[in-house]
Amino acid sequence: MDTVEISGLRIGYQRAGQGPPLVLLHGAYEDSRVWRPQLEELSDDFTVIAWDAPGCGRSDDPPPGFSGPDLGDALAGFLREVAPRKPHVLGLSWGSGVALELYRGHPHMAASLVLASAYAGWAGSLPPEEVERRYAQILAELDQPPEQFIPGWLPTLFTERAAPAIVAEVSAIMADFHPAGMRALLIANGHADCRDVLPAISVPTLLLYGEEDVRSPLSVAREMQRQIPGAQLVVIPDAGHLAAVEAPEAFNAEVRRFVHSLGD
Template structure:
């Protein structure tokens, strides 16, 4: 693990390989360890960089009043310190929201966007009552021991065909979360709505979803595809929200195919 300091926060990250920079942004309750299969599988052609978002993994917790704009600023500072050249940004779930918040304020920095199991923010993709249900759920969970609620997440992230070892590994990573860090991230982005950002995206964009994703269903995927000009929608069959873990070979192949089209590789 390497560390940089951005706006007074220490940000930890993993790096592997050489080539065009591919930056991986994990989802809620996770950290860079969730990307083990991509750090291994894509580093033959790319410089793969996976951060621990502020409040996650080995990174410092941000202040309680952290905002989405602060989060985008932290990512911008991280990229300036840790990445050479225009990065390809790949965000998973919450990480896709961070990528869109970042694009809102720094549209000239990324070379492309790869939005996985993505939303236009919860408020931009889900009914208001579902947004409030999810918000209340996570707030309540942060007062509970992880062994009480992390297992409840697994059926919403994986299909019943997933390797039990992969499910167990993911659960262990998620259980290692920072309560104060997650609370700050929830404050920053739980009510975000990026529908106004989508039509202005002017870099190559891939939307990658599992066909059995129950958290970011295909209706969300198709609406994102409709709103982002020229975006490519790719569906991986028979897989859920965590396609990068459940079917890493298919996931990595789609990422590689898209980046070859962008970079001419």
């Protein structure tokens, strides 16, 4: 695990392989460890860089008043320090919103976007009552021991066919969350709406979704595709919200295909 200081925050990250840089942005209650299948398998073709977002993993918690644009700025600073050249940026679930905040504030920093199980922010993709339900749920969970609430998350992240070892691995990662860091991130962008960013995206964009995703369903995927000029949509069969973990061979194959199609 490496670290770098960005605007006074220590940011932890993992790096593997050589080749075009591919930066991975994890989802909520996660950190860079969730990308183990990508760090192991995509490093044959790419310099794979997986960060721990502020407030997660080995990174420092954000300061009071941290905002969604601040998160995009932190990622931009991180990329300037660690990416050997303009990277391909892959955001998973909540991490897709971080990628969109990066594009909002720094549109020339990414060579392409891969938005997996993505939202245009919760408020940009979900009904208002669902946004408030999710916000209130996480706010309440932050005062609970992880073993009390994480089991309830797992059926929304995986299909019933997911390998028990994979589910257990992700459960252990989620249990290692920072309560203060998650609270800061929830306040920063739990009500994010990035719909205004989507029509402005001019870099090649791949949308990757699990066929059985119940958190970010295919109706959200199709609306993202409609709004982003030229976006490709690929649906991974027999996979849920964490398709990158549940179906890594299919997920990684689509990432390789997309990036190599751009000439890298």
